[in-house]
Amino acid sequence: xxxxxxxxxxxxxxxxxxxxxxxxxxxxxxxxxxxxxxxxxxxxxxxxxxxxxxxxxxxxxxxxxxxxxxxxxx
Numbered sequence: 001x002x003x004x005x006x007x008x009x010x011x012x013x014x015x016x017x018x019x020x021x022x023x024x025x026x027x028x029x030x031x032x033x034x035x036x037x038x039x040x041x042x043x044x045x046x047x048x049x050x051x052x053x054x055x056x057x058x059x060x061x062x063x064x065x066x067x068x069x070x071x072x073x074x
Contacts, residue, residue, distance in 0.1 A: 012071045016064075 007015065028031065049055045056064075 013068065016068070 005018075010018070046055065
């Protein structure tokens with residue numbers, strides 16, 4: 001099946017909303033999602049950095065807003 005979307009006509013905000021909508025649908029049943037080995041390794045590396053106090057976090061909503069500002073040039 002091929003799905004055609006007018007990506008060239010969509011704004012960045014519309015594309016991000018589309019990604020969020022698709023991910024919300026995919027992640028409804030986590031049992032159907034198998035994480036690859038590289039993902040496990042990346043998570044373990046982050047856990048180790050956190051344990052050593054070498055990392056910090058911001059809330060997801062704040063991160064999305066910062067990304068939108070960067071993409072939109074504001």
